[in-house]
Amino acid sequence: MTAIRADGLVKTYGSVRALDYLSVEVEDGEFFGLLGPNGAGKTTFISILVGLARATDGIAEVFGHDVEDDYQRARDRIGLAPQEFNVDRFFPIHEVLEHKAGYHGIPPAEAERRADEALRTVGIYDKRETRFDWLSGGMKRRFLLARALVTDPDLLILDEPTAGVDVELRRELWELVQRLNDDGTTVLLTTHYIEEAERLCDRVAIMDSGRKVEVATPDELRARGEDTLVVTLANDTIGVPELDAPGVHGVTLDGRTLSVTTDDAGRVAPDVIRALDDAGHAIADLDVRRASLEDVFVGMTRTAEAEVSQ
Amino acid sequence: MSIQDALGDRFGVGFRSLLKREVLRFVRRPRNTFLPPAVTNVLYFAVFGLILGDRIDAIQGFDYILFILPGLVVLGAVSNAFENASFSIFHGRWNEYIHETLTSPLAYSSQVFAYVAAAALRGIVVGFIIVAVGLVFVPFAIEGGSVPVRRPLYLVAFMLTITTLFAAFGVVGGLWARDFDYLTVLNQFILRPLTFFGGVFYSLDILSPVYRTVSLLNPMVYMVNGVRYGFLGYTDVNADLSLAVLVGLTLAVLAVDVALFRRGYGIIE
Numbered sequence: 001m002t003a004i005r006a007d008g009l010v011k012t013y014g015s016v017r018a019l020d021y022l023s024v025e026v027e028d029g030e031f032f033g034l035l036g037p038n039g040a041g042k043t044t045f046i047s048i049l050v051g052l053a054r055a056t057d058g059i060a061e062v063f064g065h066d067v068e069d070d071y072q073r074a075r076d077r078i079g080l081a082p083q084e085f086n087v088d089r090f091f092p093i094h095e096v097l098e099h100k101a102g103y104h105g106i107p108p109a110e111a112e113r114r115a116d117e118a119l120r121t122v123g124i125y126d127k128r129e130t131r132f133d134w135l136s137g138g139m140k141r142r143f144l145l146a147r148a149l150v151t152d153p154d155l156l157i158l159d160e161p162t163a164g165v166d167v168e169l170r171r172e173l174w175e176l177v178q179r180l181n182d183d184g185t186t187v188l189l190t191t192h193y194i195e196e197a198e199r200l201c202d203r204v205a206i207m208d209s210g211r212k213v214e215v216a217t218p219d220e221l222r223a224r225g226e227d228t229l230v231v232t233l234a235n236d237t238i239g240v241p242e243l244d245a246p247g248v249h250g251v252t253l254d255g256r257t258l259s260v261t262t263d264d265a266g267r268v269a270p271d272v273i274r275a276l277d278d279a280g281h282a283i284a285d286l287d288v289r290r291a292s293l294e295d296v297f298v299g300m301t302r303t304a305e306a307e308v309s310q
Numbered sequence: 311m312s313i314q315d316a317l318g319d320r321f322g323v324g325f326r327s328l329l330k331r332e333v334l335r336f337v338r339r340p341r342n343t344f345l346p347p348a349v350t351n352v353l354y355f356a357v358f359g360l361i362l363g364d365r366i367d368a369i370q371g372f373d374y375i376l377f378i379l380p381g382l383v384v385l386g387a388v389s390n391a392f393e394n395a396s397f398s399i400f401h402g403r404w405n406e407y408i409h410e411t412l413t414s415p416l417a418y419s420s421q422v423f424a425y426v427a428a429a430a431l432r433g434i435v436v437g438f439i440i441v442a443v444g445l446v447f448v449p450f451a452i453e454g455g456s457v458p459v460r461r462p463l464y465l466v467a468f469m470l471t472i473t474t475l476f477a478a479f480g481v482v483g484g485l486w487a488r489d490f491d492y493l494t495v496l497n498q499f500i501l502r503p504l505t506f507f508g509g510v511f512y513s514l515d516i517l518s519p520v521y522r523t524v525s526l527l528n529p530m531v532y533m534v535n536g537v538r539y540g541f542l543g544y545t546d547v548n549a550d551l552s553l554a555v556l557v558g559l560t561l562a563v564l565a566v567d568v569a570l571f572r573r574g575y576g577i578i579e
Contacts, residue, residue, distance in 0.1 A: 044579075047578075047579060050413040051412055052409060052412060052579065053578055053579040054578060054579070071415075072416075072417060073415070075414060075415045076415040080413055086405065086407050086409045087407055087410075088331075088402075088407040089405060089407070090335050091331075091334070098327075099328075099330075099331045100410050100414070101327075102326070102327025102328075102330070103324045103327055103411055103414035103415070104414055104415060105324050108327075111327075147410075
């Protein structure tokens with residue numbers, strides 16, 4: 001079963017093309033990340049799924065329901081925690097949750113029970129009589145997640161859920177969302193924290209300028225990057241030592257620090273050490289820096305930008 | 311139960327949830343919603359009903375305070391119905407919490423009807439408040455006097471229709487407004503002049519033929535006269551025709567509301 005299917009999705013605002021024939025599929029039960037720089041079209045894509053924006057062209061479906069022609073069934077499956085604090089300011093937060101549950105057809109007694117449960121789940125039950133404006137920044141983020149959960153969604157959409165929250169809360173939220181995914185909820189996550197995507201997502205889509213640049217698992221993407229072998233020499237040296245070991249892409253020297261870029265630092269390290277030893281260089285320290293998703297991400301979005309500007 | 315039945319049932323709950331939210335919003339803030347029309351109408355009845363009313367001849371056989379009462383009820387009811395719908399929708403757009411309903415499975419028509427029903431209810435409650443204020447003042451102006459209701463069915467029909475109509479107009483206003491000034495403009499520069507020239511304080515018979523004809527273009531004339539017919543049994547225009555036209559207009563504006571929601575006018579990108 002496909003949780004989300006977008007095919008040739010286009011969204012234009014005047015002369016600006018926010019989505020440029022985006023096609024992507026997310027499987028039921030998957031933890032799927034959307035990565036991309038500001039303006040890549042991530043929030044526009046989410047807005048189309050939940051009904052806050054209309055696609056100019058193309059198809060978007062949630063669990064097989066078209067988001068426009070069959071909007072009621074599509075929206076009934078979705079829980080959204082947006083970036084903005086778009087919460088009803090007139091009511092205490094437990095009532096806001098009860099109203100939201102009610103809009104999804106959940107009768108009052110059940111809505112009240114679910115509201116309490118959602119507030120307990122995110123750890124702000126003791127603030128249930130407080131209005132949203134009086135919550136701290138971290139509590140506001142927790143509340144947005146509670147509001148997304150109160151309707152027991154099959155698809156949880158999290159748009160920058162940990163923006164501006166401290167490390168401890170971020171980890172708490174990660175654990176909670178991971179638990180929900182383990183229990184079968186499909187999660188669509190947009191984030192600027194690459195570590196978040198690496199740690200949580202089964203697959204990530206890298207987006208740039210409204211287009212999908214790549215979809216792969218974090219491991220597959222990392223494998224496309226270059227490792228760096230950082231060697232600290234014991235003594236000063238003049239000129240970059242010659243290293244012609246197989247798999248070495250480049251060598252740079254900064255003071256006594258030698259940086260060797262390679263596909264696989266672990267594999268070439270013995271050859272590099274031997275070559276340096278043969279050339280009479282003593283080694284003071286050695287460090288392997290694995291290719292990060294961030295490096296791959298920056299590389300891919302730079303390439304995409306260059307293609308667009310051409 | 312078929313899927314269609316389940317959806318129908320669910321949206322019944324959804325509609326009632328939004329209706330409850332909208333009603334609670336104005337019920338819990340009586341200082342902002344019910345006190346202002348009560349105070350304003352105490353002033354109207356005191357100045358126009360008691361102080362000036364003593365010096366104004368009876369109009370069409372009715373003491374002035376009784377003659378103006380239906381118009382004041384209309385003025386308060388429609389302006390509150392309009393304000394409730396327009397403010398609620400605009401405030402929800404301004405702070406983006408209208409997304410809570412827009413991202414829900416509530417049908418567009420259910421959303422519109424909930425906003426309109428709550429706003430119309432507020433208009434009717436304000437109408438009752440104004441009648442209550444009138445009941446306090448009328449005995450001071452007319453010894454042993456009270457507020458008659460000569461055509462109760464007409465009164466109910468006209469009140470339901472005009473509050474629904476202005477609540478439906480309020481939905482359009484709330485979607486159209488780009489900032490709070492727009493709401494002030496709608497209320498102060500369109501709604502209020504139409505009401506004042508709609509025969510609240512005078513009978514059309516005192517106007518010259520030209521002004522009388524021009525006045526007949528003002529939809530408020532038909533509302534004021536309809537409600538006046540309900541209270542006093544007197545009207546300057548045909549009550550049945552007025553009611554039919556107003557019901558038609560209300561249905562048309564409701565259809566526009568639903569179409570605007572469906573199109574996402576002012577609420578989605």
